[in-house]
Amino acid sequence: MRISHTQLETCLANPRTWYRASLAGESHPFNMGYDKILRLSIFHFHKSSGSFARAYMSGKVREHNLRNASRVSEIEISLDRYIRWATRERLRVADTKVNIAYPIGFLELRGEISRVDVTSTGYRAVLLGNVPVDWEQQLRLPLIQAAVASMYSRPQDQTEVGFQELNATNLATKIYSEREIQMAQRKFMALGRIVRRFSKMDKLISGATNP
Numbered sequence: 001m002r003i004s005h006t007q008l009e010t011c012l013a014n015p016r017t018w019y020r021a022s023l024a025g026e027s028h029p030f031n032m033g034y035d036k037i038l039r040l041s042i043f044h045f046h047k048s049s050g051s052f053a054r055a056y057m058s059g060k061v062r063e064h065n066l067r068n069a070s071r072v073s074e075i076e077i078s079l080d081r082y083i084r085w086a087t088r089e090r091l092r093v094a095d096t097k098v099n100i101a102y103p104i105g106f107l108e109l110r111g112e113i114s115r116v117d118v119t120s121t122g123y124r125a126v127l128l129g130n131v132p133v134d135w136e137q138q139l140r141l142p143l144i145q146a147a148v149a150s151m152y153s154r155p156q157d158q159t160e161v162g163f164q165e166l167n168a169t170n171l172a173t174k175i176y177s178e179r180e181i182q183m184a185q186r187k188f189m190a191l192g193r194i195v196r197r198f199s200k201m202d203k204l205i206s207g208a209t210n211p
Helices: 003-012 016-025 036-049 050-063 069-088 140-151 178-209
Strands: 001-002 093-102 107-118 123-128 157-165 173-174
Touching: 003 016, 003 093, 003 107, 003 140, 003 178, 016 178, 036 069, 036 093, 036 107, 036 123, 050 069, 093 140, 093 178, 107 140, 107 178, 123 140, 140 157, 140 178
Parallel strands: 001 107, 123 157
Antiparallel strands: 093 107, 107 123, 157 173
């Protein structure tokens, strides 16, 4: 059963509620908001150039009729800061919008990794957005590290993982130890066994009501 890495902490907090929501197909409606446009513009920058990214942003703002001048100015400034930071750092990007598929037991961790960098010591998987206060304790981070290391055939101890704000500030990464990754894998497998029990119960109930 697939689970997005963005939903993992929610599932850990209440597996039954998460499972019911997944069966109901609950999802957030598509919304091309300001931060979404900024994120997509950053991806276009890495695929092309700063001028193309700025033109893309302007086009999307017009297309979706976003009228908050303050917010438009904010994402324009953030994009410029990001471009300046990446240029100054001579950032080497292996890929953007990387989709992982990491099965362990009943559950398969899915989701998008914003950016994978090539560093002097290996690879770096970055999630662009607000940096959670407890990000280092989140179960998804060591699992993402293992998944990205496997995808790019890199040793796990040469693969960083973490967050960065959309304006390029607060780049925070960590390399989890092999022990920490193994502990996360065991916890993920245990969570999968819990979710699997809900799945089995549903099948039994369905079989009893639909002979």
